[in-house]
Amino acid sequence: xxxxxxxxxxxxxxxxxxxFLMKKGFELVEMNYENVIGEIDLIMIxxxxxxxxxxxxxxxxxxxxxxxMINKRKLSQVRRIAESYLVLEKKKVKQFKKYRIxxxxxxxxxxxxIKTINYYDNLY
Amino acid sequence: xxxKILSMANIGLKTENVEVEVNVADKGFPGFGIVGLSxxxxxETKERxxxxxxxSDIEFPTAKITVNLAPADVVKEGSAYDLPVAMGIIAAIGExxxxxxxxxxxxxxxxxxxxxxxxxxxxxxxxxxxxxxxxIFVPRMSANEGSVIEGVNVYxxxxxxxxxxxxxxxxxxxxxxxxxxxEILSDITPEFDFSEVLGQNQAKRxxxxxAAGGHNIFMMGPPGSGKTMLARAMAGILPNLTExxxxxxxxxxxxxxxxxxxxxxxxxxxxxxxxxTTSQIGLIGGGSNPHPGEISLAHRGVLFLDEFPxxxxxxxxxxRQPLEDGYVCVSRAAGSVTFPAQFMLVAAANPCPxxxxxxxxxECRCTGRQVLNYxxxxxxxxxxxxxLHLIVPAVDVNNxxxxxxxxxxxxxxxxxxxxxEARKIQSxxxxxxGHIHSNSDMKNSHLKEFAKLSYEANLLLKQAVNxxxxxxxxxxxxxxxxxxxxxxxxxxxxxxxxxAEALQYRVRNDN
Numbered sequence: 001x002x003x004x005x006x007x008x009x010x011x012x013x014x015x016x017x018x019x020f021l022m023k024k025g026f027e028l029v030e031m032n033y034e035n036v037i038g039e040i041d042l043i044m045i046x047x048x049x050x051x052x053x054x055x056x057x058x059x060x061x062x063x064x065x066x067x068x069m070i071n072k073r074k075l076s077q078v079r080r081i082a083e084s085y086l087v088l089e090k091k092k093v094k095q096f097k098k099y100r101i102x103x104x105x106x107x108x109x110x111x112x113x114i115k116t117i118n119y120y121d122n123l124y
Numbered sequence: 125x126x127x128k129i130l131s132m133a134n135i136g137l138k139t140e141n142v143e144v145e146v147n148v149a150d151k152g153f154p155g156f157g158i159v160g161l162s163x164x165x166x167x168e169t170k171e172r173x174x175x176x177x178x179x180s181d182i183e184f185p186t187a188k189i190t191v192n193l194a195p196a197d198v199v200k201e202g203s204a205y206d207l208p209v210a211m212g213i214i215a216a217i218g219e220x221x222x223x224x225x226x227x228x229x230x231x232x233x234x235x236x237x238x239x240x241x242x243x244x245x246x247x248x249x250x251x252x253x254x255x256x257x258x259x260i261f262v263p264r265m266s267a268n269e270g271s272v273i274e275g276v277n278v279y280x281x282x283x284x285x286x287x288x289x290x291x292x293x294x295x296x297x298x299x300x301x302x303x304x305x306x307e308i309l310s311d312i313t314p315e316f317d318f319s320e321v322l323g324q325n326q327a328k329r330x331x332x333x334x335a336a337g338g339h340n341i342f343m344m345g346p347p348g349s350g351k352t353m354l355a356r357a358m359a360g361i362l363p364n365l366t367e368x369x370x371x372x373x374x375x376x377x378x379x380x381x382x383x384x385x386x387x388x389x390x391x392x393x394x395x396x397x398x399x400x401t402t403s404q405i406g407l408i409g410g411g412s413n414p415h416p417g418e419i420s421l422a423h424r425g426v427l428f429l430d431e432f433p434x435x436x437x438x439x440x441x442x443x444r445q446p447l448e449d450g451y452v453c454v455s456r457a458a459g460s461v462t463f464p465a466q467f468m469l470v471a472a473a474n475p476c477p478x479x480x481x482x483x484x485x486x487e488c489r490c491t492g493r494q495v496l497n498y499x500x501x502x503x504x505x506x507x508x509x510x511x512l513h514l515i516v517p518a519v520d521v522n523n524x525x526x527x528x529x530x531x532x533x534x535x536x537x538x539x540x541x542x543x544x545e546a547r548k549i550q551s552x553x554x555x556x557x558g559h560i561h562s563n564s565d566m567k568n569s570h571l572k573e574f575a576k577l578s579y580e581a582n583l584l585l586k587q588a589v590n591x592x593x594x595x596x597x598x599x600x601x602x603x604x605x606x607x608x609x610x611x612x613x614x615x616x617x618x619x620x621x622x623x624a625e626a627l628q629y630r631v632r633n634d635n
Contacts, residue, residue, distance in 0.1 A: 067154045067186060103153060120153040 013057030014041050017104040020117055021053065035088065038081045050096040052082040059108045066105035067118070075101070075123060127215045130228050130257070131208040132248050133193075133200050136414055136454075136461030137375060139251040144205060144229075145192040146212030152188035158209075160193030163201040163413075172203075172233045173210045180237035180284040185217050199458065201413055203232035204242050207261070210284060220291040227259040228252055231266070231281065238283040239263035243381030246374055249273040259299075261287065268388035269378055271300040272371075303388060318357050318536040323523040325533065327354055330514045330629055332539055335361050336546040337608030338562035339601075340447065340469040340509060342432070345516030346486070347479040351472040354516070355428045358470065359395040360536040362426065363547040369424045369561060372464060376416055376423055394425030394467075400434040407439050408446070414454040414461040419446050422467035424561070432471040433501035440506060443469070447509045450565065466565060469510065473502065483518060511564070511601045512629040546611040563608045568600050575607040580620040588627050602626050 018028060027045040042053035054074070056066035078101055086093055100122045107115040129144045156170050177184050191209055193200050208229040215222045230248050232240045245262045249270035252260050259277045262270055267280035277299040281287045289295040318328060327343065331354060334341040343351045365373065373390045377383050383390070398407060398418045409417030419427055429435060446452040450466040475481040476495045481488040490498075507513075547562065553574055554560045560567075566574060577585065589599050603618070605626040610618045 065186065070153070123153045 009059070010055075010057060013106050014055045016057075016106055016114065016117070017053065017055040018042060020104060020119070024119075026051065029092070033081075033085060035081065035084060037084050038077060040078065040081050040085065043085070045096075048096065049098045049100055050093060052078060052085075052099070052101045054078050054101065054103045055106070056103065057106045057108065059112075060110055061107065066107060070103055070105075070123075125216045125218070127212045127222060129208040129212050129215075129222065130226060131205060131230055132228060132244070132251055133198050134244060134247055134379065135198070135459060136416075136463060137247070137379060138461070139247050140195075140198060141251070141255065142198070142200065142205075143194045144208040144212055145194060146209065146216050147190045147192075148185050148213060148216040149188040149190070154186045154188060156189045156191075158191040158193070160191075160196045161199050162193060162205075163199065165203045166193070166200050166205055169203065169206050169209055172206050172235065173213065175235045176206070176233040176237040176284060177210055177213065179235060180288070182214060182219055182284075182288075185213070189213060199413060202243070203240075204230050204244060206233035207231040207239065207263075207281075211287070214284075214288065220288050223259065223291065225259060226257045227261060228257060229261045231261075231263040233284070236283075237285060239265070239281050241265035241385040243383075244378055245269040246272075246378035246383070249276050249278065250375070252276045265385040266383075267300055268303070268386055269374070269383055271303050272374075272389055274302050276302075317360060318539055319533050321350055321353055321357055321533070323519045324350055324354060324516060327514055327516050328533065328539075330512050331358050332361065332543060333605065333608055333612065333629075334358075334468065334470070334512055335363065336543045336612055337550070337605065338468045338564040339511040339605055339608065340564075341471070341512040341514060342507070342510045343470075343472045343514045343516050344475050345472075346483050346518050347474060349516045349518045351516050352430055355397075355426075355430070355470050355472060357536065358426065358428075359393075361539045361543055362393040362395070363540070363543050365391065365393055365424065366551060366561065373424050376420055376464070380416060380421065382421070394422050395428065396422040396425065396467075397428040397430060400429070400431045402435070402439065404436065404439045404442055407435075408442050408452055409454050409463050410456065412456060412458060414456055414458075414463075416463045417452075419443070419452060419465040419467055420463040423464045424466060425468070426470055427467045428470045428472075430472050432473040433498055435501075437501060440501065441503065444505055444509065447506075466561075468564070471510070475499075485518070508595055508597055509601075511605050513631075514629065542612060545614070546608065549611045549614065563604050563611070566604055566607075571600060571603055575603050575618060576616075577603070577606075577618045577623070578620065581606070581618050581623045584620050584623050584627075588623075588631075592631050594630070598630065602630055605629065 018031065021044055029043040029045055031042055033040045033043055040052050041055040044051045044053060054070060056069050058066045082101065103120045103123055105118045109115045126147045131142045131144050133140050133142045158166060158170060174184055210233060211229050214220055228248055232242045234240050240263060242263050245266040246269040248260055250273060253273050253276050259279060260270060261279045261281050264280035264282050267278050270276065270278040279297050279299050286297060290297045330341060335358060345351055370389050373394060377390050396418050402418065405411060405417065407418050409415060409420055446465040447469060451462055452465045453460060453462045476488055476490045477498050478489045480486040481495060550562050606618045606622045609622040609625050
């Protein structure tokens with residue numbers, strides 16, 4: 001049950017991130033893209049870039065910042081799925097020459113209101 | 125913002141400047157990375173620095189932090205980069221301004237922000253003097269090591285908070301007063317006394333000669349005759365370290381982290397007695413990032429090898445070159461490093477596996493082959509490099525029973541006094557030559573000038589060399605030992621009687 005609750009919370013975070021980025025002028029391509037390798041939270045278009053977005057959500061700062069949760073390993077995971085997406089969905093990505101990985105880190109207060117929302121582009 | 129801080133790297137005893145560059149970028153995904161050929165302990169610096177800064181009540185920046193240890197082609201090992209990295213970050217976020225004058229920062233951080241005892245501070249102080257850098261900031265526990273170097277201000281740092289206050293000018297840390305070296309070296313009390321060893325007067329005399337001139341000595345005798353006890357008692361009669369020697373020894377001890385927290389100079393001659401299972405690298409030195417071995421740790425002191433034939437053959441034969449040259453050159457893929465190894469070898473062995481060969485009272489139970497195999501370990505080249513060969517016979521029971529007071533020989537202090545006087549004569553003699561401190565350090569070319577033989581002595585020497593077929597090396601070593609015996613008697617010239625005594629220790633009874 002607790003796991004399901006976390007899943008819903010994460011879904012909420014992705015929703016928030018989507019809205020946040022759409023306001024910035026991004027276009028949504030896919031949300032929660034999934035294949036054998038894993039899942040990407042958001043795939044969006046920013047001008048002539050195809051952007052893969054990792055969303056991290058934390059409630060309170062008891063367990064550290066969401067930024068700390070994105071490490072080398074997580075990054076290479078996202079990269080692998082993104083690469084497989086580029087291969088599997090050739091038709092969709094044909095028009096793009098530039099790709100990048102972004103992150104949205106959201107921190108919530110205990111009452112589920114947004115405390116901070118940080119956006120980082122082009123992680124490597 | 126970008127900051128640059130000076131620190132030090134070392135390859136063996138060679139030291140080099142390291143520039144610690146810290147960049148705290150305001151753009152980019154937060155992270156903390158260190159580049160510049162850093163070892164495992166340096167990689168872990170990240171965690172220590174981060175926690176220490178947070179625990180010193182400074183907000184750790186959520187930003188992309190990149191640390192570069194330049195030059196990038198020198199391997200950096202150890203934990204001493206904690207302090208420069210931490211100060212770089214604190215300065216980069218504008219909490220403090222770095223000092224205008226060049227200064228070295230060096231030391232390991234604890235998680236609570238305090239500084240821990242770090243090895244190598246003595247080397248840092250030497251480097252600072254060489255480079256003309258006035259100020260060094262080091263952990264308080266290790267600061268005494270640096271304070272013996274004149275002309276360098278050593279700032280002992282307790283923790284990050286104090287250092288920040290100092291740099292802000294709020295509460296200054298006082299630099300340590302430089303210490304008078306001679307004062308440190310003066311008062312030493314021996315821990316073991318020669319008078320506790322009963323009988324064995326010949327052995328005591330031989331050890332006295334060995335200690336006075338720094339000659340190698342080999343003791344052979346049945347088990348329980350007191351070889352080990354004699355060798356250990358020897359630590360108490362070793363002459364005091366001179367200032368120059370002490371600095372040499374301290375350098376090696378600081379490098380290996382053998383100086384206890386709060387200690388400064390090494391005051392006592394090293395006495396190292398490695399177990400016979402010690403590996404060749406442990407004995408000689410080595411490793412991918414070369415470390416000094418036991419022979420270098422025994423520099424200017426005694427290397428005592430008990431149960432000599434039990435050591436690995438390779439280890440023993442590896443001693444040949446350092447025994448002759450007084451240094452050892454360790455070459456590895458990463459580079460070659462030279463360590464000083466001017467030590468005095470004291471070796472002890474049984475004559476055969478059962479230990480009773482030649483004992484008048486107890487029969488030897490070994491077969492001829494066993495004895496041969498055992499003594500094969502004591503190879504000619506090694507034995508040739510040993511100046512004093514000594515038979516330590518079993519002690520007569522009557523000697524043990526005698527009233528303690530009567531049996532007591534000389535106290536260590538009295539022997540030491542004689543030895544110190546002999547050493548004084550020697551250091552007076554070699555004053556002009558920088559690296560030679562005792563008779564055994566003399567090169568053959570020095571003998572003509574410093575070891576003049578009387579006519580009779582010369583004659584005796586010539587006869588002996590012919591009769592016993594002594595090697596050229598033995599010949600020169602004989603003269604050196606005679607020189608020491610003459611010094612003990614304060615004789616300017618080497619007389620017949622001195623050579624005769626030296627000969628008696630030279631000639632092994634098997635040839």
